[in-house]
Amino acid sequence: MVPTTYYVLLSAALFVLGVLGVLLRRNAIVLFMSVELMLNAANLALVAFARERASTDGQVLVFFVITVAAAEVAVGLALLVAIFRSKRTTDVDEVHALNG
Amino acid sequence: MIQPPQIDFSVIGALTVLCVWGIALLLIDAFFIAEGQKRVTGYLALAGLAVAALVGLPSWGQSSNTFSGMVQLDGFSQTLIWIFLLAAAITIVISLDYLPRHDIEKGEYYPLVLFATAGMVLLAQSTNLIVMFLAIELVSIPLYILAGFAYPRVTSEEAAMKYLLLGAFASGFFVYGLALIYGQTGTVQLFSVDGSDSIASYLDRATLVAENNVFLFAGSALILVTLGFKVALVPFHNWTPDVYEGSPTPIAAFMSVGTKGAAFAALLRFLVQALPNLQAIWMPILAILAALTMIVGNIGALKQLNVKRMLAYSSVGHAGYITLAVITGTTLGTNAFLFYILAYTLTNLGAFAVLIALEKQGESAWSLEDLSGLWQRQPLLAVAMAIFMLSLAGVPPTMGFVGKFYIFSAAWEGGLVWLAAIGVITSAISAFFYLRIIARMFMYEPTRAEEASLSRALKVGLAVAAVAVLLLGLIPTPIIELVNNSLLVAAR
Amino acid sequence: MELAIFIITALIALVGAGAMIMSRNAVHSALFLLLNFAAIAILYLLLRAPFLFAVQLIVYTGAIMVLFLFVVMLLGAERAEDERDAIAWQKPLAIGLSVILFIEALIVSFRNGFAALPELSAEAEQIGAPETIGQVLFSKYLLPFEITSIILLVAIIGVIVLNQRRKTVS
Numbered sequence: 001m002v003p004t005t006y007y008v009l010l011s012a013a014l015f016v017l018g019v020l021g022v023l024l025r026r027n028a029i030v031l032f033m034s035v036e037l038m039l040n041a042a043n044l045a046l047v048a049f050a051r052e053r054a055s056t057d058g059q060v061l062v063f064f065v066i067t068v069a070a071a072e073v074a075v076g077l078a079l080l081v082a083i084f085r086s087k088r089t090t091d092v093d094e095v096h097a098l099n100g
Numbered sequence: 101m102i103q104p105p106q107i108d109f110s111v112i113g114a115l116t117v118l119c120v121w122g123i124a125l126l127l128i129d130a131f132f133i134a135e136g137q138k139r140v141t142g143y144l145a146l147a148g149l150a151v152a153a154l155v156g157l158p159s160w161g162q163s164s165n166t167f168s169g170m171v172q173l174d175g176f177s178q179t180l181i182w183i184f185l186l187a188a189a190i191t192i193v194i195s196l197d198y199l200p201r202h203d204i205e206k207g208e209y210y211p212l213v214l215f216a217t218a219g220m221v222l223l224a225q226s227t228n229l230i231v232m233f234l235a236i237e238l239v240s241i242p243l244y245i246l247a248g249f250a251y252p253r254v255t256s257e258e259a260a261m262k263y264l265l266l267g268a269f270a271s272g273f274f275v276y277g278l279a280l281i282y283g284q285t286g287t288v289q290l291f292s293v294d295g296s297d298s299i300a301s302y303l304d305r306a307t308l309v310a311e312n313n314v315f316l317f318a319g320s321a322l323i324l325v326t327l328g329f330k331v332a333l334v335p336f337h338n339w340t341p342d343v344y345e346g347s348p349t350p351i352a353a354f355m356s357v358g359t360k361g362a363a364f365a366a367l368l369r370f371l372v373q374a375l376p377n378l379q380a381i382w383m384p385i386l387a388i389l390a391a392l393t394m395i396v397g398n399i400g401a402l403k404q405l406n407v408k409r410m411l412a413y414s415s416v417g418h419a420g421y422i423t424l425a426v427i428t429g430t431t432l433g434t435n436a437f438l439f440y441i442l443a444y445t446l447t448n449l450g451a452f453a454v455l456i457a458l459e460k461q462g463e464s465a466w467s468l469e470d471l472s473g474l475w476q477r478q479p480l481l482a483v484a485m486a487i488f489m490l491s492l493a494g495v496p497p498t499m500g501f502v503g504k505f506y507i508f509s510a511a512w513e514g515g516l517v518w519l520a521a522i523g524v525i526t527s528a529i530s531a532f533f534y535l536r537i538i539a540r541m542f543m544y545e546p547t548r549a550e551e552a553s554l555s556r557a558l559k560v561g562l563a564v565a566a567v568a569v570l571l572l573g574l575i576p577t578p579i580i581e582l583v584n585n586s587l588l589v590a591a592r
Numbered sequence: 593m594e595l596a597i598f599i600i601t602a603l604i605a606l607v608g609a610g611a612m613i614m615s616r617n618a619v620h621s622a623l624f625l626l627l628n629f630a631a632i633a634i635l636y637l638l639l640r641a642p643f644l645f646a647v648q649l650i651v652y653t654g655a656i657m658v659l660f661l662f663v664v665m666l667l668g669a670e671r672a673e674d675e676r677d678a679i680a681w682q683k684p685l686a687i688g689l690s691v692i693l694f695i696e697a698l699i700v701s702f703r704n705g706f707a708a709l710p711e712l713s714a715e716a717e718q719i720g721a722p723e724t725i726g727q728v729l730f731s732k733y734l735l736p737f738e739i740t741s742i743i744l745l746v747a748i749i750g751v752i753v754l755n756q757r758r759k760t761v762s
Contacts, residue, residue, distance in 0.1 A: 002598045006602070007635070010602045012697035013609075013694060014609050015272075017612075019690060024613065024683055025613060027618055028265065029660065030612075035265075036625065036652075037609055038273075038275075039275055043275075043644075044635060045276070045279040045280065046278075047635075049283035050639075053286050054719055055286065056728045057728065059643070060725060061278070061279075061288065062641075064230055064737075066648075068233070071241060072237070072264075072268050072271070072747075073656055074747045075241055075264065079244070079248055080663060081754075082248065083254075083258070104734065122742075167735035208752075212753075215742060230736050235739070238739060238743055241750065242746050251754065
């Protein structure tokens with residue numbers, strides 16, 4: 001069997017890539033994709049730990065994370081469409097009306 | 101066959117009422133309430149909040165859990181539930197006229213407020229990380245939508261987008277933290293009364309060598325980042341001014357008190373119930389963050405000429421004071437926390453309600469200029485605003501003063517003397533910008549001729565908040581007795 | 593054999609993720625992410641989670657990614673974004689922090705060791721079976737399950753409210 005550590009390392013790498021994506025990219029759609037990648041990395045770790053402990057709990061937790069991810073994406077994309085219809089852009093840096 | 105768990109509905113009474121009534125209200129609103137009559141939906145939502153508050157009465161003082169120990173009803177959560185229901189009620193009252201005035205009245209507004217409140221209630225009760233995660237989402241998703249509710253205004257959509265992107269980013273951290281903690285301990289339960297597996301019982305068994313518990317430490321740190329973002333601790337506070345400014349004003353008010361209170365409750369449960377054995381590690385870290393938060397929030401507020409942004413920075417500063425109460429980990433700290441949350445809820449909702457009274461359709465009235473000479477235009481409004489500002493600054497005889505006094509004495513008892521000192525100093529700094537507003541209102545000539553639009557509902561909301569802040573500041577004994585009886589069930 | 597499958601799949605997942613954040617075209621990003629999700633689904637199979645394998649394929653690659661692609665196409669937002677970066681220090685800082693994070697993960701892993709897991713017993717092979725998941729979901733995790741239903745309802749309302757333009761345009 002493949003050691004759990006391999007899976008955890010892979011999931012850490014994917015999580016870091018997701019964080020990088022959020023910090024580096026400015027396109028709101030790609031930002032959402034990066035968040036999805038972070039959630040998937042966490043899911044992979046959960047399933048790997050569940051396998052290590054031969055327990056179902058970790059897999060059930062993944063189920064909830066997937067549901068929430070779907071809900072978040074739906075609202076996020078709806079908001080994006082609404083903004084785009086008013087402004088015709090998806091670049092978060094072009095959002096200037098509010099100045100930090 | 102599946103054995104359904106034993107369910108004790110008295111534990112999740114308020115949650116059940118809010119969810120069921122929220123769904124029912126959606127249907128009632130869609131089929132029976134005509135366009136333009138939407139304030140009826142608001143009144144019905146208020147009735148639901150009242151029922152949710154009443155179902156908690158019979159079980160007051162008890163402590164029980166249900167759903168395999170995932171939700172806990174104790175004095176602490178019950179008092180918080182009442183505070184959240186009060187916050188939601190005031191939010192709805194001050195929204196009743198705000199929505200039609202800004203032409204954004206839609207029936208879905210009120211059920212969404214109910215769902216967000218249900219999330220706050222659940223967050224105050226959750227003793228399990230996965231329930232905590234779902235509760236955070238149940239608070240956040242309705243608020244993302246409500247923040248973008250004023251959609252012809254682009255700033256509202258942008259505020260919602262900013263809040264959503266950062267919120268989703270933060271929940272990614274929470275889930276990874278949860279996964280790591282699961283990997284280390286094999287459970288996501290914070291603590292359990294019956295001695296079954298939990299993070300607290302794992303820590304009781306484990307030898308606390310950092311090397312053996314890396315996943316637990318890393319996971320806890322990630323979860324603290326998420327909760328820090330939700331309560332706007334420095335350095336995760338940057339989103340607040342923009343989001344508060346862009347959101348519809350009642351929603352900004354609701355976010356500033358409700359989300360903050362609920363996330364702090366989760367933080368307190370996580371630290372005190374799951375990780376009491378690690379207090380030596382998390383206390384210094386959070387103490388530094390609290391100090392930074394108090395300093396950055398109050399200094400940031402100094403240079404704001406926009407009152408709404410000023411209130412946002414001030415809410416960051418107040419997050420620092422509340423953190424002080426949370427990290428003591430003592431009963432006195434928990435009591436001070438509850439008192440302060442109530443004081444802050446009433447005061448801040450009142451202050452935002454004054455801004456709502458000044459706003460006209462399509463234009464904002466949040467600059468200091470707009471408050472000039474308010475005393476001559478609307479004496480009662482000016483007096484109410486003065487009370488709220490004094491309370492935020494912590495000047496007697498207001499609730500804010502008693503709350504700050506309570507928190508600083510809890511910090512003193514808990515050995516955080518230097519932190520209490522920073523708290524007192526930053527409070528003194530904050531007095532400057534709160535008093536500046538009072539000076540504007542009473543000593544300047546009016547620059548605007550228009551009347552503020554004070555509807556009856558808004559008057560009621562303002563009067564309730566102002567009288568409560570003043571009266572409970574003069575006679576705080578009933579509330580102090582209430583919070584003294586609001587015990588938190590702890591692991592040991 | 594299993595190790596070989598793991599390594600190949602892991603590489604595909606990493607390449608997919610890397611290409612997703614590098615790609616200048618949102619459609620390409622979405623397709624690379626799709627690749628990554630599919631690879632993770634295969635890892636779920638290796639980890640004895642057949643039910644999650646199916647859920648991953650149906651929900652993520654089937655529904656969520658289609659939604660992404662649909663929105664990208666609808667908005668015509670696949671265009672490359674401009675090169676300028678509003679916050680110049682963000683890029684090096686992000687990369688630096690990420691490298692530190694990942695090195696930490698490596699150190700942790702080497703400490704914890706790479707001991708191969710024992711084979712599961714026939715009974716334990718059932719941890720990911722749909723029946724087992726259903727049993728746990730509807731007993732121990734009944735409350736979270738109900739809460740997700742409310743969250744999904746809120747999301748549905750949100751999508752409708754946010755995109756419902758008023759009949760009388762001002």
